[in-house]
Every structure is written in C-alpha cells, then in structure tokens.
Amino acid sequence: MSTLKKINVVRRALMQGLTKNIGNTNSTKNIKLTDKTTIKKVLISRPNQRLGNLLLITPLIQEVTNTFPGCKIDLFVKGTIAPIVFENYENINNVVELPKKPFKETLNYIKVWIKLKKQHYDIAINVDKNSSSGRLSVQFANATYKFFGEASEDIESKYKDYEHIAKYPIYNFRSFLTQLGLDKNESPIPSLDLKLSNSEIANGQKLLKDIVNNEKKTICIFTYATGDKCYSETWWEVFYERLKAEYQNNYNIIEVLPVENISKIGFKAPTFYSKDVREIGSLIANSVLFIGADSGIMHLSSASKTPTVGLFSKDNIRKYEPYNNNSVAINTNDSTVDDWIKVINKILS
Template sequence: MGMFGKINVFRRSLMRNLTKNIGKARSQEDIILVDKNDIKKILICRPNGRLGNLLLITPLVQEVTEIFPNCKVDLFVKGTLAPIIFENYDNIDKIIDLPKKPFKNLLKYLNVWISIKKQNYDIAINVDQNSSSGRLAVQFSNAKYKFFGDANEETQLVKNDYEHIAKYPVYNFRNYLTKLRFPKRNKIIAPLDLKLTSSEITEGKRILNDLFHNEKRTICIFTYATGEKCLSEEWWGRFYTQLKEEYKNYNIIEILPVENVSQIAFKAPTFYSKDIREIGSVIANADLFIGADSGIMHLASAVQTPTIGLFSVSKIKKYEPYDNSSIGIDVKLYTKKDYIKIINFILNDGKIKTYSKAI
C-alpha cells in the first residue's frame, strides 16, 4: 500500500473513532409519532460514490417511501452516479453530492454541509453505522427524528440474512421506527431495483438482436473486478470454455468494464458502454448473469436478471446477489459439475434457495 493509501486508512480509522458515539446518548424511547402522514421530508445519508454501494441502498429507499408515501427524499451521497440510478424514483427530490476529492473542491464541499443544515427534515437516516460522514450528516441536520444507523442485537440473532449490506439498514430502520411507536414490520425486504422503463428494456433487446440476429436465449458474463476480487485469466479461460461447450444453444455475451479489458481476451461477443442504464437494459434481456463481486454484479441484480456472483475474497453473506433465483458462490469450493448444476437449475426456472450441492 502506498503512502496516500496508508494516510487514507488512518484518516478513516480516526474519523470512525471520533464519530462512533455520535447519537448514542440520544434517547427517543418516549417520543410518539402521531401520524406518519406528517412526515414530508426525509434525508438518507450514504456518502459513497461507488455503483454497487448506491444500488445497495435502493431497498431502503423503497422501504422508506412505502412507509411514508407522501414524503420527499433527499439523498446525501458522493459523486455523480446517484441521479442516474434514482432517476425513476418518484419520491426522490434532491441529490446532495459530496465531491469525490473534497480538498480540490473545498468550496463545494462546504456548501454541501451548509445545504444540509438549511433544510428542515422530519427524519434523517444514516445508512451505515460505520460511516463517519453519514453519522455527522445526521447529527448536523435539523431533523426532528435522527437515526444514526446503529445495529439491533436482537434482530441480528433472529434474521439469518441480517449480515447483507442491503438488508441490515432496513432491519435497523424498522427497529428504530418501533421506538417511535410504529408497528413491527416483517415484510420481505425489497430487491435492488434500477427501475428501468419499458422503453429502456426494449432498447436493450434491440441491442442484443443487432449483435446476434437469432432467437436464442442469452447468458451475460462480466470477467472484470477490482483488486483481489478479479479472477485470473486462467480461471476465466477455463470457465468460458466450459460455458461454450455446455450451452451451445445460448448466446454468450461479455459485458465490458469502463476500462475496456477482458479476462478472456475478447473471445466472446462483447458489449461496451459507459451508460449505466444502457448496460442494465442489455443485462435485463438476458436469462442469466455471471460475474465476480462488483458494481456490475449488483447492477444485474438490480434489473432483476438471475445472477450468479463469483466470490473469492469478499464476504458472501454481506454482498451476494439475492432474489430472482440469484446466488453467491465461493469459487474455491465449487467444481465444474457444481457450476453446471446451478446454471441449469436457474435456466430451468428452479428455486435456487432450495439448491444444495447434493442435487
């Protein structure tokens, strides 16, 4: 790790230690929320600019707007992707974005914090309890009700999917609402959702038709990932050869990353775009997506395409794709036969949650 990397790690550790107790002394056990229709404006804080992390808050946004259908939601994020991801969310009002490099954009950075202070929110929500900026934003806001994202030990014990990064913010917020005298909520947590329009999906189908000119079903692969999450060219070479042999009646397309690289040396037909929604529209027309833990893997899940996430270093329970027969796989534990069984199970509309290696 370079010097700047070490400094960044130290900075994050310092900020977490400084902010971890923000909100801990605040007790709202005796506050009674009279009418949920009084909640008109909510702030959700996730100051992160990565594609995957922004997609992973879509279940919480859906939860909030379902409970408070008359509210408008402001998002406190980082970078420029949020307006693209949430453009079809009717309840989203403002996107408040921190610059990716605050010291190079100091004036904008300060104006963002001032804008939060100026607004009168009914509820401010920090998505991740370990986010120092998120906790600070909630504390800094003028919200009447402030939720700092803290975990609930009881929920952790009873929910076997609590570790998932898209789900525990929802469980934690539900627990917070019970302190405001809301009834306990046990509804299944919503999937990730990009909310593609019908015209976007139709355009994705046109793109695939122009590439293949046939009526075959399609399998998408994404061979790239950042850092240690990226599987080797050797691994992908073997896997792609196996995929071609087993699924000759399918079109196989490689979705390329923004870096325009391929772990299979561009041997498959490819699709390249810098438009997140266009990439999503193409994947939405596929029958299966296979790729390592990455933002594009979460994008595939968010357009409701059955997704196989390939994990080698990340925590599966925290990041695996879910819903729509999706599954996370530890590549160190699975054999060639296991992959084929899982793929067949999904392509034949099986319920992946009942799958086991004993099938």
C-alpha cells in the same frame, strides 16, 4: 498496499474513532411518532460514490416509500452517479452530492454541507452504521427524528440474513420505528431495483439484437472486478471454455465490458461496451442469466431483475451476495467448475 490506500485506511480508522460516539438515536426515542402521515420529508445519507453501494440502498428507499407514502426523499451521497441510478424514483426530491475529492474541491465541499444544514427533515437516516460521514451528516441535519444506524441488542441474531449490506439498514430502521411507537413490520425485504422503464428495456432488447442477431436466449458474463476480487485471465479462460462447451449451442454468451474496457478472456466472446449504467442494465435485463464476480455490475444485474450468479473468492458472501430473482452466490474456493455448472443449470431449467 499502495501509499494512497494506506492513507485511506488510516483516515477511515481515525474518522471512525472520532465519530463512533457522535449522534444518539436514543435522544429521539422518547418522541413518539403517532401519525405516519406527518412524515413528509426524509433524508437518507450514504456518502459513497460506488455504483454497487448506491444500488444497495434501493431496498431502503423502497422501504421508506412504502412506510411513508407520498414522502419526498433527499439523498446525501458522494460523486455524480446517483442522479442516474435513481432517475426513475419519483419520490427522490434532491440529490445532495459531496465531491469525490474534497481536498481538491474544498469550497464546493463546504457549500454542500451548508446546503444540507439549511434543509429541515422529518426523519434523517444514516444507512451504514460504520460510516463516519453518514453519522456526521445525520447529526448535522435539522431533523425531528434522527436515526444513526445502530442495531438493537437482539436484532443481529434474530435474522439469518441480517449481515447483508442491503438488508441490515432496513432491519435496523424497522426496529427504530417500533421504538417510536409504529407497528412492527415483518414484510419481505425489498429487492434491488434500478426501475428500468419500458422504453429502456426495449432499447436494451435492440442493443442485444444488434450484437447477437438471432433468437437464442443470452447469458451475460462480466470478467472484471476491482482489487483482489478480480479473477485472473487463466481462471476466466478455463471457465469460459466450459461455459461455451455447455451452453453455446442453445444460448448466446456475450461479455459486458467494464469502463476500463478490459476483458479477462481476451475479447473472445461478443462484447458490449457502454459508460451508461442504465443502458448496461437495460441490456442485462434482456438476458436470462448474468455471471460475474462481486462488483457494481453484479449488483446492477440484480437491480435489473436478471437472475445473477455472483462469484466470490473472499469471505464476504453473506454481506454482498445477490439475493433476488433466483440469484445465487458461489464460493469458488470450496467448489468446482462442475458445481458451478449445476448451479447454472438449475437457474436455466
């Protein structure tokens, strides 16, 4: 582990220890919410800059919008990608962005917190119960109702899919609302959604056509991932050769490249490279299947409504698996290539 990573581990542990008792949802439980139409302005706090983590809050945004029709939502995030991800969410009012490197942009960092404090919200929501910055932001915000992300005593065991990082914030928030006096909500959890427009999807179709120039359907692969989630060149080359043997007669197989412009198969497949996440999503939306390791692009595929096969070598499948639109997570440690092909065939059938 690098020195920087070690410092971040210590920093997170320290901040979580200092903030674990900050904020108390119980303080608003005695204030009953008798009329949902009074909720006009909502703060959702997810101070994180990673593409995947931002896409994973799109279900919660849909949940809040469905619960409080006509409300306006401010997002408290980190970095600069959120306005792009939520570009087509009409009820997103403001995106309050913390700088990615606060120690290098201290003045700007302070200004953002001051900007947050000046606003008033009907409800402030912390997405990640383990986020110290999220808890701090909800505590700091001026809001009638404050939800810090805690789970009720029985909720974790009630839902089989509770562990998923896109789902437990919704289950927790629904529980909070019932404690405020609203009716219990048992509707299906919304899916990830980039909300691609018709024009974006049409542009993605053109981009794909420029690469393959035929009428065959397309399978997208993504061979990169960060850290120990990334499979080796040898692993991918074996899998890619099998994919070709099984599917290249009837399907195009193209590789979506990461921003680092790295290919674990040595650029052997036709490739697509872009730094525009919406453009990448629009191209994937025109494919029949996406295959890739746990990554932000895997979640982008889910949010683009394409059936997604997520490849996992770590024990975090239940937390991060793609879950919408005929998508599947595969534990590659306890299965074989033959097993993976069977899964792919079932999706393509």
